[in-house]
Amino acid sequence: MNATVAISFVACTVLVAVISWYKTRSVNLRSVSGLFLAGKNNNYLVVAGSLLLTNLSANQFIGENESVYVNNLSVMAWGVTSVVAMLLVSEFLLPVYFKGGMVTTPDFLADRYDEGTKRLVSIIFLLSYMVNLLPPVLYGGAVAMTGMFDLPTWFGVSYWQCIWIMVWILGLVGSIYTIVGGLKAITISDTVLGGGLLIIGICLPWFALKTLGNGNIVGGLTALLTKHTTHLNAIGSATDAVPFSTLFTGMLLVNIYYWGMEQYIVQQVLVAKNLAHAQKGMAFAAVGKLVTPVLINLPGLIAVHLYPSIENTASVFSVLAAHVLPSVLLGLTAALVFGAAMTTYNAGLHGSSTLFVLNIYKPYQAKRSHVTTDGELVRVGKRFEIAVSLLAMFTAPFILFAHSGFYTYLQKVSGLFSIPIFTIVVIGFLTKRVPPSAAKAGLLFFMVSYFTCQYVLDISLHFLHVLAILFGATSLLMLAIGRRWPMQRHQTAEFVPDVVGLAPWKRRHWASLLLILAMLSLYVVFSKWGVAT
Template identity: 35%
Template sequence: MDLLITAVEFLAFTVLVAVISWWKTRGDKLDTQDGYYLAGHSLIGIVIAGSLLMTNLSAEQLVGNNGQSARVGMSTMGWEVTSAIALTFLAFVLMPRYLKTGLTTVPEFFETRYDKFARRLVSLIVLFSYVVIMLPNILYAGAQVFVEIFNVEGLTGLNKFWCLAILGAIIAVVGACYALFGGLHAVALSDSINGIGLIIGGLMVPVFGLIKLGNMYGGGFSEGLHQFLTLDPVRLNVWNPANLNEPYLPWPLLFTGMVINNLYYWSTNQSIIQRTFGAKNLKEAQKGAIFASFMKICTPLIIVFPGIIAYFLYGEKVWTNNGDVAYAMIVNDVMPTWLLGFFAAVMFGAILSSFNSVLNSASTIYALDIHRPIFNPTCSDAHCVKVGQRFGTVLTVFAIVLSPFMLYMGGITSFVNSAFAAFNTPIFVCLAVGFLSKKADALLPKVIIPIHVVLYCFLQFWARNHIAALANVHYLYFTAVLFVIDMIIVAIVIKVHPRETDFVLENHSAVDLTPWKYGKVVAAISLIVMVIAYIIFSPIGVAAKGFVTYTVM
């Protein structure tokens, strides 16, 4: 009977999202470039914010970040809360320029600003990251949650690898239907609806977790909250010592490597900012970015707190498999049986949101930045859309095959973030310099990108294994140092090989570029809230005094 209730709840919410998304987008023109890839410039602020959040927040974060917090405590929230800085930069520095240029993809700007080679280089790098890193990890993390929560191994008799493979395939097929047949509008709308479900379902986990923690000490929710704040205050300290390695987040990185990492992700990553390109106007794009910054400050309630509560409930058992079992463990234990179906649907929606967003962006980049300019410059929009759909289908199959092998890659969050760091900084540097400097010419990306990638790979994958002094250096320190080197190279290249004529950003906007009147005030409030969060979880707040550390398995 319980299984039937779970199945009914799951199907009801999943079908509801699909029906609403279909109904609201049934009249969309999907045979044009703007209609399919930019939602016909129809997206409003709240939809953009919900889609930004859901593209970012999936099982990968729910599993990975909670796994890290179960091991090292509250410092994991840095990945979430500091995103407000990058989203503010996106809203007021880059967004007006993006929309003025009339872009559909980020690599498109690299041809406008530099040359065709730069566009193709960035396109190939981004596609590689989506295919090899993002899509397989989204499927793996999502499948991991369902395997653990619903004891799929026990029900099917299959080993974990094959359970992950089968569930990953199911997730991929459903997500591909949204991404390939509905276009950006369907993706963004379903993201927003699933976002509401995720907020409700996600908050249930820490609430029920605190109730169980309180029960262990003879009380209820309030006692659980008291124990959460007092059992081990050191775990609530976000300010980790400067010399710690991952999965810790040393405090200097909050002002250096973390900021650089977030600037790429939130203001350059195609799978994120494509929904802002589809904004109705600049005002709605800025609203979406700032609303998303408020949401990111609140997300530790969902993707950090449960991991810490899991540690208090189960001890070092949550450190199994780099902590990636912590979230499934607490959900399986504290979530009432009658709510499991709804929670499963919410999780399924979160996974779909990330998968279909990345898949849609990958198809966009291939169709518009590789296929059309290289293989068929005169092809129609309708043909280009079909090419993108076919490419997305191939990517889906490849991600399905690769995803179960992520089981052997260690902690999800550390693997994904360290892999991305190889190329995210030079792409962001070239884009920002391209917008802000009139003198940089086409030589810049040809120099910056390969030098950065080679140096990062040398430091991260060779030097730290052969040079004792670098063995325990956090990879975001490498990002910070290499950013400085990148900027020195930028200055040298511009000085030695400046552009013959000053670059002028021409206006090709298809939307109104009037900024949001109250945008800067609201953004300032968001940044103040971010600072307050860091004060609360510090030695002068709820955390113990000093920088005390503890053993991590």
């Protein structure tokens, strides 16, 4: 690692931190609203930036490029088809959240079912973050930084030891950033990093294509489009990482859950100044999801041509960036990957704290007739963040021994937690007859069944199809319980006066149409009717 790379990395990282501090210096971080809700005053650009950067992490840089390198472009479906889910969430879920004045996603479940369901789902959320969000984010960031800087050589340690070192550096920096800055600092840094990602999204493919074309970018593009064209196919077969059929089953369910119910994502939208800004921010973030394949997937495609036999496929992105980028841009890229890992980690850590403090600790103290103050809740939240962060730092390095591909591992484990919650939320929206006991039974049935199908029985069906089948089975179970023992007292969300503004964005339907057409165009281009001939 030369001095220019190091200076560029440090300068960019410090700049983001300084801007975040400057923009948050007036926020009262000793109050629940200031620490957990960022004052509920973010405009649509901040919402869009924080959504996009919270979604983007080193996991995608590492995992999706690995999948493209090993399989083909079918993995882009995770990002591109998110557009449909984001539009559905914007149109149907966000108005409910804003009307109900909700702070966490399980708040809806308390209104629809009961406090017990809300508490149970909050615990499942926390388990999901501790198992399948925070440790993988640290691991992905460690892999990326290790590859770009060739840190084992620089530190004089083994690859395994270097992963441990980087996991702890990322974890400690992320913890301090979250505990000191709160949600406002996270959203501001997301917006700043968004501009940097746009720069790298253009520069990395440019220099990689020039390298592929021996200094001629047109030659590189020609080679990319005429050789190894099977990798350009986004219409996945049954043997690919993402079969095309799963776009209409489990993937749609997972994406709706992620953008509309995942606490650390939804929290970025709920801090918008009003519903119109929230919907507009979601639409701008959807535009970002359509262009991110240039950054997330194109490097893997180019690596197929430049490095036909990489042994550690998880290092594809890092190897390419270190090989083709000038030192200044490599430092900037490393800073952005570092920042992307941090923003997702910070948001997950902050979401965990919010869920624990507001949905578990505060109600527990209320039952004991103890009146909690803002200062007490803030202190408990910060201590909880420290404990969760330490757990993530101790467990993250062991992901190195996962047998399946990194990104497939993440998505498969995620289904254990996400779709059961998605199921009871959907049924809660569709009918008022289903009682709280059905929601609890549905959660237990889904999680046990999915775990059995994936880790006990040898089922050849793709895990996304399994998720869709279990969603249907669990829905039928809950409806059957509701028919036999219908809910006698209908819970309804209490209407909150128009404090934040409940008027929807007037141009959202035109924006939705353009986004859907753009998504379909991408699939036509990257298919046998387009460049994947």
